[in-house]
Amino acid sequence: MIQTVLKRDGRVVGFNEEKIATAIRKAMLHTDKGEDLQLIHQITDRISFKGDSQMTVEAIQDLVEVELMKSSRKDVAQKYITYRNQRSIARKAKTRDMFLEIINxxxxxxxxxxxxxxxxxxxxxxxxxxxxxxxxxxxxxxxxxxxxxxxxxxxxxxxxxxxxxTKSLTCVQHPLDHILKYGFSAGHGESRPAKRIETASILGCISLETAQNEMHGGQAIPAFDFYLAPYVRNSFIEEVKNLEELNGKNYSHLYQKELADYLLQPLNGLTGEDRIVQHAINKTVSRVHQSMEAFIHNMNTIHSRGGNQVVFSSIN
Structure with a gap:
């Protein structure tokens, strides 16, 4: 005897034989002979006692079809089967329309x-x-x-x-400082720590793209300028070392020289170490600008998730 019904959405509800009777009655009303209350009650009672304790909606409907086909009302069976197919198509119609909108x-x-x-x-x-x-x-x-x-x-x-x-993480803050300092592994490859501003820019971009492909949502770098600042200094030191090699002198005492700001200024009128420092600053500023321009271009053009989407990124 049927006691509970497993619905299409996974819910379990109590069995209601009146729903079977209503469905058969609707099919009968679409035939020339009309409804037959005695046959409706006979089929409904037979299915109620014949079925398992728990059945799916589809299994119950299959039983209704079988009982109607065994009865003298083959015309009702035909209408019931047609109605059932139409309901199945109607349930899929929303998905069909949605797909057509995407296709078109x-x-x-x-x-x-x-x-x-x-x-x-x-x-x-x-x-x-x-x-x-x-x-x-x-x-x-x-x-x-x-x-x-x-x-x-x-x-x-x-x-x-x-x-x-997917149980995926969603939006996260991105620890770029840790990545730049220690490097990172993407599972299929790894990157070494950054030493200069150009590398830091590229690693920032690649690490965002990698995280994007491993999860959904967006990735934000909460303190982009603070995280990159040490690599601006490293690039400045690199430029000072280039001048050491050019001039054959030791400028190591200038590596950590306190700077008011990294500002482009003409070298006219500057001499000695002031000229050395400003020249290194000018070169560093140019490298920083190019690195940030490359970062923006990369973030706006590289693809993630199967090649159809740019990376969700927030740079603060």
């Missing part, structure tokens, strides 16, 4: 959901297909009844619901 590259809330992703590319389309079909899976199978109700009533919002099944 319609500008709407689906295709414009992610400003960093180009949904017009093949990889972008594939990611949107996956995204839009994962969300109903989360609703149907992963959320409790209480949470699903809260989401439906707009008391809760699940950010990036499509990534919910």
């Amino acid at each position: 590259i319609k500008s709407n809330d689906i295709t414009r959901e992610n400003a960093n992703m180009n949904a017009d590319t093949p990889a972008g389309m594939m990611m949107k297909f996956a995204s839009e079909t994962t969300k109903p899976f989360v609703d149907d199978y992963l959320l409790s009844e209480e949470v699903l109700n809260a989401v439906t009533q707009n008391y809760l919002h699940i950010h990036d619901k499509d990534y919910y099944p």
Whole structure:
């Protein structure tokens, strides 16, 4: 005897034989002979006592089809099967329409959901297909009844619901200072610590891209200027050492010289160590500008997640 029903969304509810009777009645009303209450009660009672203690919706509907086909009302069976197929198509219609909008590259809330992703590319389309079909899976199978109700009533919002099944971390602060000091391993390769501003810039970019490919959400570097400051000094020292080699002199006492700021200034009128320091500053400023320009260009063009999205990055 059927006691509980396993619904399509995974919920278990009490068995209600009236739902079977209603479905058969609707099918009968679409035939020329109309409804037969005696047959409805006969089939409903037979299925209720014949079934297992717990059955799925689909299994119960299969029993209804079998009983109708065994009865004298083959016309009702035909209508019931047709109605069942139409309901199945209707449940898939929303997904179909969503897919067609992505395929036809319609500008709407689906295709414009992610400003960093180009949904017009093949990889972008594939990611949107996956995204839009994962969300109903989360609703149907992963959320409790209480949470699903809260989401439906707009008391809760699940950010990036499509990534919910992956158990991924979401947005994080990025420890660039640690990465620059100790290097990092990406699993398939590793990078040594940075020594100069150019390397620090490249490592900052690559480490953000690597983290982006390992998780979802965005990555922020909370103190970009503070983290890079030591490598500006290293580059300054490198320029002073170049002048040591050029002039054949020792300027090591200038390596950690206190500087008011790194500002481009003409060398006209400067002599001695003042000229040496300013020349090293000018060279350093040029290298820093080029390094930061390269960082911005790289962050705005390198791809992550299958080649359809630029990295989610915040530089503070």
